Amino acid sequence: MCLRLFLNGDVKARDSHMSLYLVLMRDRINDVNLQWPFKFKVKFTLINHLLSNNNQSVSFWPDIKSNCFQCPTSDMNIPYGKSKCFSLDVFKKYRDQYVRNNYIFIRVEIDFSTERPVSVPINEAGELPNEEEYTDSMYDNLPHLLCFSDTT
Numbered sequence: 001m002c003l004r005l006f007l008n009g010d011v012k013a014r015d016s017h018m019s020l021y022l023v024l025m026r027d028r029i030n031d032v033n034l035q036w037p038f039k040f041k042v043k044f045t046l047i048n049h050l051l052s053n054n055n056q057s058v059s060f061w062p063d064i065k066s067n068c069f070q071c072p073t074s075d076m077n078i079p080y081g082k083s084k085c086f087s088l089d090v091f092k093k094y095r096d097q098y099v100r101n102n103y104i105f106i107r108v109e110i111d112f113s114t115e116r117p118v119s120v121p122i123n124e125a126g127e128l129p130n131e132e133e134y135t136d137s138m139y140d141n142l143p144h145l146l147c148f149s150d151t152t
Contacts, residue, residue, distance in 0.1 A: 001022060001023060001024050001025055001108075002023050002025060002076075003020060003021065003022060003023065003044075003081075003106065003108065004020070004021040004023055004079045004081075004129065005018065005019070005020050005021075005106070006018065006019040006020075006129075008088070009083070009084075009088070010083055010129050012083040012084070013083045013084045013085075015088065016084070016087070016088055016089075017083070017084040017085055017086060017087055017088055018046075018085050018086040018088065018091065019081070019082065019083045019084070019085055019129065020044050020058075020081050020082055020085040020086070020106070021079030021080055021081035021082075021129055022042055022079065022080055022081050022108070022126075023076050023077060023078075023079045023080075024038060024068070024069065024072050024076075024077040025072060025075060025076050025077070026072035026073070026074065026075055026076070031071055031072065034071070036069075036070055036071040037062070037064040037065075037069040037070050037071075038062055038064075038069040038070075039061075039062060039064050039069070039116045040062070040110050040111055040112055040114070040116075041059055041060070041061055041110070041111040041114050041116070042059065042060055042061075042062065042081075042108065042109070042110060042111075042126075043057060043058070043059040043107075043108070043109040043110075043111065044057065044058050044059075044081070044082070044085060044086075044106060044107070044108060045057040045106065045107040045108075045109070046086045046091070046098060046104065046105075046106055047098070047104075047105040047106065047107060048094065048097045048098055049097060049098070049100045049105075050096075050097045051097060054094060054097065056086045056087065056090060056091075058082050058085050058086070060081065060082055060125060060126035061116055061117070061120045061125065061126070062080065062116075062126065063080065063125075063126065064116070066078075066080065068080035068128070078128065079128070079129050080126050080127070080128060081126050081127070081129075082126060082127070083127055083129075
């Protein structure tokens with residue numbers, strides 16, 4: 001998996017929020033051992049390096065009927081996540097706490113222990129990206145350019 005981040009927001013959240021989306025990627029070796037569709041709660045956290053109690057977090061449940069969460073048949077599935085993920089006002093106000101050596105850190109947590117509710121609360125629903133020029137573009141080496149995987 002990897003993330004797709006729009007630092008200044010996608011069309012729906014332009015200039016107000018960062019937009020962040022989860023992308024499931026194909027793994028020919030491990031995909032057969034996983035249960036599909038992907039149905040686990042996802043939590044994104046923007047890490048504050050100085051004050052951990054000032055991290056920004058947002059969670060969502062996957063739409064298990066969407067192709068985004070089926071077993072990938074190409075290199076990358078369609079992104080799915082939060083258009084209004086992290087407030088840019090808060091980020092700008094505490095920029096020195098979120099940015100360290102020109103890096104920001106985003107933690108992704110997958111909750112394998114919680115059952116998906118039958119009806120997902122609206123504030124915990126995800127969405128597709130709202131940026132046609134980017135979501136329709138495809139590059140052969142895009143997963144290698146954009147994605148970082150930490151297997152530790």
